[in-house]
Amino acid sequence: MTVTNGRVPDCAREITTGQANRVWHVDGPVPYVLKHYSDPARAANEAAALTLLARHQAPAPGLLGADPAARPAWTAQSAIHAEPVPTTQLLRELAAPLTAVHRIQGPHHGRLAGGPRHQTWHDYLHHRLDTYTAAAPDLAPTAALLRRELDTLTTRIDPRLLHHDLQPGHLVRTTDGQPLLLDWELAAFGDPLSDLARLAVRLELPDPEEVLHLAQQPDPTTSRRIRLYWRVHHLANAALSTDPDTRQHSRTCLL
Incomplete structure (x- = not known):
């Protein structure tokens, strides 16, 4: 065709x-x-x-x-003939497709196309924090706290492919039983834990470590990193979401 x-x-x-x-x-x-x-x-x-x-x-x-x-x-x-995986099964069904995605290496950090490319994950996150504070200057103190915590992380992050919009409806199962991930417009290269943290935000989980069973090769910094990314994603919602309830929910979580 x-x-x-x-x-x-x-x-x-x-x-x-x-x-x-x-x-x-x-x-x-x-x-x-x-x-x-x-x-x-x-x-x-x-x-x-x-x-x-x-x-x-x-x-x-x-x-x-x-x-x-x-x-x-x-x-x-x-066109995909498929049904969305129910939310109650999402965290179990995501494991296999997400592992396949996170194996894919990238040449830089940040969006694959249509955005700035960064040499390090640290630089990419600083750029995102700049974007959020420009949109919501009243959140600058919160962003400053996140910057300081980010600067104390010394773990080197190799860029891996991230879906970066994981949520119910984006994982489907085809009629022959194959899982597929839809809607890749926010895909980026970076730390796979950021994918999991964003999923925790989308599911409104009070503790991002509830999704850590999906993490590959955890290390001593894993818990700290996912909690930092969880707050960064809440900051993004608080600054940029077009839904007032989502903005307020994320502001509450940041407090």
């Missing part, structure tokens, strides 16, 4: 669930999913992530076409 322009055909059925993008299921000899992005950088990043995942035969949809420079930016992905 060749996708030529990213336009929505007459046979398309909208399946949008989020706020930032619009998504359609397109019937045809080879059905596919068409995704339009409000942020072209996210389109570029998801296209890069899906290309990398296909190279490693990792559990994700196939990329059929993309044009991040179009208006709107778009990707076309293979």
